[in-house]
Amino acid sequence: MPTSSPRDLASLDAAHLLHPLHHPTEHEGAHIWVKGQGATITDAEGRTYLDGLSGLWNVNVGHGRTELAAAAAEQMATLAFTTGYTGSASVPAIRLAARLREVAPPNLVMTFFTSGGAESNESAFKTARFYWKALGRPDKVKIIAREHAYHGVTLAAMSATGMSAYWPMFEPRVPGFVHTVSPYPYRFQGARPGETVGQAAARLLEETILREGPETVAAFIAEPVQGAGGVIVPPDDYFPRIREVCTRHQVLFIADEVITGFGRTGTYFALSRWKVEPDIMAFAKGITSGYLPLGGIMVSEPIRQAMSSVPPEKRWMHAFTYSGHPTCCAVALKNLEIIEREGLVERSARMGERLLKGLQTLASLPAVGDVRGLGLMCAVEVVADEASKAPFPPAQKVGEKVRRAAEERGLFTRIRGDVIMLAPPLVITEAQVDRIVQILGEAIPAGVKAA
Numbered sequence: 001m002p003t004s005s006p007r008d009l010a011s012l013d014a015a016h017l018l019h020p021l022h023h024p025t026e027h028e029g030a031h032i033w034v035k036g037q038g039a040t041i042t043d044a045e046g047r048t049y050l051d052g053l054s055g056l057w058n059v060n061v062g063h064g065r066t067e068l069a070a071a072a073a074e075q076m077a078t079l080a081f082t083t084g085y086t087g088s089a090s091v092p093a094i095r096l097a098a099r100l101r102e103v104a105p106p107n108l109v110m111t112f113f114t115s116g117g118a119e120s121n122e123s124a125f126k127t128a129r130f131y132w133k134a135l136g137r138p139d140k141v142k143i144i145a146r147e148h149a150y151h152g153v154t155l156a157a158m159s160a161t162g163m164s165a166y167w168p169m170f171e172p173r174v175p176g177f178v179h180t181v182s183p184y185p186y187r188f189q190g191a192r193p194g195e196t197v198g199q200a201a202a203r204l205l206e207e208t209i210l211r212e213g214p215e216t217v218a219a220f221i222a223e224p225v226q227g228a229g230g231v232i233v234p235p236d237d238y239f240p241r242i243r244e245v246c247t248r249h250q251v252l253f254i255a256d257e258v259i260t261g262f263g264r265t266g267t268y269f270a271l272s273r274w275k276v277e278p279d280i281m282a283f284a285k286g287i288t289s290g291y292l293p294l295g296g297i298m299v300s301e302p303i304r305q306a307m308s309s310v311p312p313e314k315r316w317m318h319a320f321t322y323s324g325h326p327t328c329c330a331v332a333l334k335n336l337e338i339i340e341r342e343g344l345v346e347r348s349a350r351m352g353e354r355l356l357k358g359l360q361t362l363a364s365l366p367a368v369g370d371v372r373g374l375g376l377m378c379a380v381e382v383v384a385d386e387a388s389k390a391p392f393p394p395a396q397k398v399g400e401k402v403r404r405a406a407e408e409r410g411l412f413t414r415i416r417g418d419v420i421m422l423a424p425p426l427v428i429t430e431a432q433v434d435r436i437v438q439i440l441g442e443a444i445p446a447g448v449k450a451a
């Protein structure tokens with residue numbers, strides 16, 4: 001008989017289940033989530049919370065969508081799985097790739113499917129190397145990423161990830177991964193007199209390329225808005241300059257839209273806000289709203305041509321069993337239909353504006369250093385001293401105390417250090433947005449006081 005009491009489940013969990021970022025002491029008192037509806041989730045104790053981060057930035061259409069369950073059931077009953085290797089295809093994978101062509105930046109012409117974000121970035125790195133080898137430039141292999149970046153934690157993705165806490169227990173990192181600065185307006189230090197943060201950060205990328213040698217650099221990868229690193233929104237002049245720098249030095253530009261895609265920031269893909277086209281775009285999360293695992297990359301016409309022009313023995317020898325998984329693709333198609341039918345991209349822009357305005361009213365609270373956001377991707381950074389922006393000593397765990405105080409008041413979300421991050425489902429209501437602001441208005445002073 002399967003056991004179902006929360007206490008029995010917790011002891012089975014402790015005995016048998018390894019979790020992402022596993023540590024038993026941090027897992028004590030963990031929620032066992034059993035149900036979701038719209039922007040809320042409920043645990044095995046029957047407590048319901050606002051889902052402040054849409055699961056892991058991915059449940060864009062909200063929880064409890066029986067339409068997505070029906071799409072999966074129908075495809076599973078018809079043909080749950082078939083290979084997508086060269087020589088085979090499935091109807092949902094073909095339809096989804098064609099649909100993505102309609103909604104993605106216009107220069108991106110073909111799609112390869114993966115099962116998630118890290119696989120997508122691995123695919124992007126390998127594709128960048130492949131491209132230059134196909135063009136007779138085999139030395140262009142390095143990947144430049146940024147501080148505060150999160151690109152996943154498989155070995156190459158971890159090496160691109162710019163948060164050093166992910167590295168030490170797994171080093172050595174993959175050779176050829178280099179980091180440059182993030183255009184972090186609140187804390188950026190590298191600008192020359194008269195230079196904007198965007199200009200300075202783009203200049204520093206160019207200097208990094210020149211230092212490494214452009215003939216050795218395959219690609220630059222960036223999240224349009226850095227997510228797990230603390231919701232870092234770049235200034236408007238950053239990405240247009242980045243595009244120019246990459247083009248000037250023949251460096252491919254990989255946009256990691258794993259979080260920002262599918263409406264999260266108020267446009268279908270975030271980079272289009274700045275009218276910038278990447279050479280490769282990685283996506284995952286919101287494509288199925290997390291109902292099934294799916295990700296992928298889209299590539300530009302020159303990359304497609306390189307793939308078509310090499311002889312078979314030099315082919316793009318890259319693959320996953322689950323590439324183009326028919327059931328995952330069927331769910332993604334239905335998910336995109338929901339996003340469109342319900343106008344969720346526009347809703348994200350509207351609700352995001354409301355959330356950001358609400359959070360800005362908290363700026364007068366002691367310890368609130370910065371409030372930032374784009375669409376439904378927002379953050380509040382708390383600091384020990386607002387004038388100098390000095391952070392609290394990490395040992396005080398202020399961010400964690402604020403997070404816990406918010407949780408006690410019915411908001412479940414994640415932090416990075418002392419940055420409280422928010423990315424609720426795009427279906428969130430006005431009242432729920434206002435409730436998030438109200439909860440943080442209480443939780444921030446409570447958390448700071450407890451520290």
Ligand SMILES: Cc1ncc(COP(=O)(O)O)c(C=O)c1O
Nearest residue numbers: 116117118150151152227258259
């Ligand atoms: C921007 C970005 N890229 C890549 C990833 C990795 O995705 P996954 O955990 O599906 O491998 C994440 C995960 O949060 C992400 O936020």
